[in-house]
Amino acid sequence: MIDIRLQLSVQDARRRFDLNIAFATDAPVVALYGPSGAGKSLTLQAIAGLQPVSAGHVRLNGHTLLDTAAGTCLPPEARGVGYLFQHYALFPHLSVRDNIAFGLTSWRRRLRAGDAARVDALIASFGLEALAHSRPSTLSGGQQQRVALARALACQPQVLLLDEPFAALHTTLRRQLRAELRELRQRLAIPTLLVSHDPEDVVALADEVLLMDGGGVQARLRADDPGLRASLEAAP
Numbered sequence: 112m113i114d115i116r117l118q119l120s121v122q123d124a125r126r127r128f129d130l131n132i133a134f135a136t137d138a139p140v141v142a143l144y145g146p147s148g149a150g151k152s153l154t155l156q157a158i159a160g161l162q163p164v165s166a167g168h169v170r171l172n173g174h175t176l177l178d179t180a181a182g183t184c185l186p187p188e189a190r191g192v193g194y195l196f197q198h199y200a201l202f203p204h205l206s207v208r209d210n211i212a213f214g215l216t217s218w219r220r221r222l223r224a225g226d227a228a229r230v231d232a233l234i235a236s237f238g239l240e241a242l243a244h245s246r247p248s249t250l251s252g253g254q255q256q257r258v259a260l261a262r263a264l265a266c267q268p269q270v271l272l273l274d275e276p277f278a279a280l281h282t283t284l285r286r287q288l289r290a291e292l293r294e295l296r297q298r299l300a301i302p303t304l305l306v307s308h309d310p311e312d313v314v315a316l317a318d319e320v321l322l323m324d325g326g327g328v329q330a331r332l333r334a335d336d337p338g339l340r341a342s343l344e345a346a347p
């Protein structure tokens with residue numbers, strides 16, 4: 112169960128954006144769908160502890176990650192969140208293997224044996240063995256996407272946050288990686304929030320859809336709703 116209520120504001124010298132979102136769901140994969148600037152990425156950042164929240168809570172399977180009223184705010188590394196960033200944000204100076212292992216080594220210089228085995232298993236399961244010692248800049252878009260997904264999974268997350276996981280890929284590869292993610296979803300069974308503005312991603316992967324606009328949820332749809340595709344295409 113993911114249970115979220117978030118209020119926050121971000122601003123620069125010229126503009127201000129208010130996010131005010133609340134939902135609770137048992138759906139395995141929830142899509143946050145909406146136009147550019149709707150507040151989708153900010154929502155993921157706030158859940159991950161990367162964006163200060165002025166009021167609200169984040170509860171995951173009954174475990175409180177954030178509760179402003181109670182003064183609880185776990186740091187990002189204690190939240191059990193696997194985050195695939197828009198454009199992947201791989202570390203350019205680290206190899207594929209070190210990128211995947213990053214979250215496991217940041218406080219310890221060397222990987223523990225169990226962690227090293229998990230990193231190797233992820234490298235194998237994403238077919239990255241031949242690239243393990245390569246730098247991200249030498250990888251294709253699809254290979255970078257796999258590295259980013261493997262990195263998000265390395266910490267054995269309680270929830271997976273995927274921000275536009277296919278945005279940088281061309282149509283054929285998108286279709287292939289969408290199918291891989293669908294298979295992964297069955298295998299790993301990690302609750303997932305998926306940000307997308309592509310109806311194909313939503314229809315293929317999500318169980319529930321939150322239509323977002325203007326920093327809030329405008330509508331909530333189930334994947335088996337016969338009008339889902341029409342509603343997605345009609346959304347701003």
Ligand SMILES: Nc1ncnc2c1ncn2[C@@H]1O[C@H](COP(=O)(O)OP(=O)(O)OP(=O)(O)O)[C@@H](O)[C@H]1O
Pocket residue numbers: 121122123128145146147148149150151152153154308
């Ligand atoms: N640190 C910041 N300072 C000021 N404004 C910000 C900041 N971060 C985000 N915003 C603004 O907040 C709004 C929501 O941003 P957000 O990244 O959540 O949108 P989004 O729905 O993910 O859009 P996209 O699909 O284009 O990624 C945008 O107008 C954005 O410019």
